[in-house]
Amino acid sequence: MTAPLPAQAAPPAARPWYVSALLAVVAVTLLLLGAWGVARLKSPHPFYGMAYPAATAATGFQGEVAGGQRYTFTPGQGRVTALFFGFTHCPNICPLTLSYLSKVRAALPPEDQKRFDIVLVSVDPARDTPQDLNDYVRYFGAGRGVRVPEPALGQLARAYGVAYQRAEVKGAAYQINHTTATYLIDAQGHLRVLWDYTQLPQLDRVRADVQHVLETR
Amino acid sequence: MTRSMLLGAALLALVACRPAPQTAGHPAGHTGHSQNEAGTPSSVLSVHDARVVAVPPSVGDTSVFGTLHNAGPAPLRLVGVQTDAASHGMLMVTQTDPAGLTGMQDTPALTVPAGGDLTLSDTGDHLMLMGLRAPLQEGQTLTLTLTDDAGGTHTFDAPVVKP
Numbered sequence: 001m002t003a004p005l006p007a008q009a010a011p012p013a014a015r016p017w018y019v020s021a022l023l024a025v026v027a028v029t030l031l032l033l034g035a036w037g038v039a040r041l042k043s044p045h046p047f048y049g050m051a052y053p054a055a056t057a058a059t060g061f062q063g064e065v066a067g068g069q070r071y072t073f074t075p076g077q078g079r080v081t082a083l084f085f086g087f088t089h090c091p092n093i094c095p096l097t098l099s100y101l102s103k104v105r106a107a108l109p110p111e112d113q114k115r116f117d118i119v120l121v122s123v124d125p126a127r128d129t130p131q132d133l134n135d136y137v138r139y140f141g142a143g144r145g146v147r148v149p150e151p152a153l154g155q156l157a158r159a160y161g162v163a164y165q166r167a168e169v170k171g172a173a174y175q176i177n178h179t180t181a182t183y184l185i186d187a188q189g190h191l192r193v194l195w196d197y198t199q200l201p202q203l204d205r206v207r208a209d210v211q212h213v214l215e216t217r
Numbered sequence: 218m219t220r221s222m223l224l225g226a227a228l229l230a231l232v233a234c235r236p237a238p239q240t241a242g243h244p245a246g247h248t249g250h251s252q253n254e255a256g257t258p259s260s261v262l263s264v265h266d267a268r269v270v271a272v273p274p275s276v277g278d279t280s281v282f283g284t285l286h287n288a289g290p291a292p293l294r295l296v297g298v299q300t301d302a303a304s305h306g307m308l309m310v311t312q313t314d315p316a317g318l319t320g321m322q323d324t325p326a327l328t329v330p331a332g333g334d335l336t337l338s339d340t341g342d343h344l345m346l347m348g349l350r351a352p353l354q355e356g357q358t359l360t361l362t363l364t365d366d367a368g369g370t371h372t373f374d375a376p377v378v379k380p
Contacts, residue, residue: 092270093339136275139273139379167320171307
């Protein structure tokens with residue numbers, strides 16, 4: 001009669017592959033969340049548009065507005081400005097830019113609306129009178145239309161990286177092909193962000209950019 | 218095995234966590250009828266969400282946007298547009314050159330693919346109405362006629378709306 005063998009302890013079960021994989025995914029996710037958190041802390045507002053380097057000075061200009069008035073744009077002075085370049089014979093992009101920016105402005109709190117301007121500079125000073133520009137801007141939204149004559153317009157466009165070029169259209173008045181960005185200038189006169197035209201329909205994200213710039217005095 | 222498969226599936230779902238594609242809803246409004254040369258409705262082309270951009274009285278041209286649907290088995294090549302409200306209509310494409318300049322250019326034809334859609338928009342293909350005969354009023358409706366390369370006409374209504 002032999003004593004029964006002591007029961008052998010079962011070998012520890014290997015961790016199933018899927019548990020390891022799940023743990024790996026969780027670890028990677030946590031790492032990515034951490035990195036994102038650090039990035040958010042460093043830059044509290046991730047701009048939707050393309051952000052400019054810090055302290056990029058915006059260029060001022062002079063032009064004509066309705067009623068034969070001279071208009072001087074001095075960047076900053078406590079006001080935030082959305083500036084874009086277009087023309088009144090523009091069928092699509094210019095009216096919609098005005099419409100989008102006006103909707104963004106309307107979505108701001110009333111006290112912020114008072115500090116936010118929308119300015120259209122004509123890239124067609126040969127055809128656009130200050131009165132036409134004024135009517136056009138008022139029709140599609142709220143803001144100011146400015147005629148800057150050549151050669152000052154060319155210098156101003158270069159300062160903002162704006163390009164424009166006359167294009168003939170068969171059987172119709174000429175068009176101006178132009179770059180379609182909108183530039184946001186803060187209350188200190190710095191260029192903060194630009195939005196490509198295709199970004200403007202995302203009104204909430206554009207408004208968040210504007211609100212952030214309004215808050216950083 | 219089933220449990221490991223389930224867990225594997227859960228893992229895949231976690232890794233490939235993407236929102237489900239949205240099915241595009243068709244706009245309710247849809248007007249339009251087509252005629253071939255004999256004048257019988259062919260109804261191969263339907264127009265959805267058509268709209269004419271309202272412009273101030275000082276502007277004499279405007280754009281038309283919407284979605285064209287071709288229910289037919291062959292691509293539909295549109296070669297013209299006209300309306301009583303303007304001296305002439307044009308087919309346009311929007312182009313952006315390498316320097317980033319965007320503008321529109323007239324094109325001899327716009328093609329609606331067989332069984333598919335052509336979207337007319339501010340950033341792409343669209344129709345232009347040149348030489349408006351009278352200032353447009355928001356809320357008025359224009360009747361437009363598209364012509365295809367076989368001589369068929371496709372008439373639809375589009376309201377004038379501010380963007």
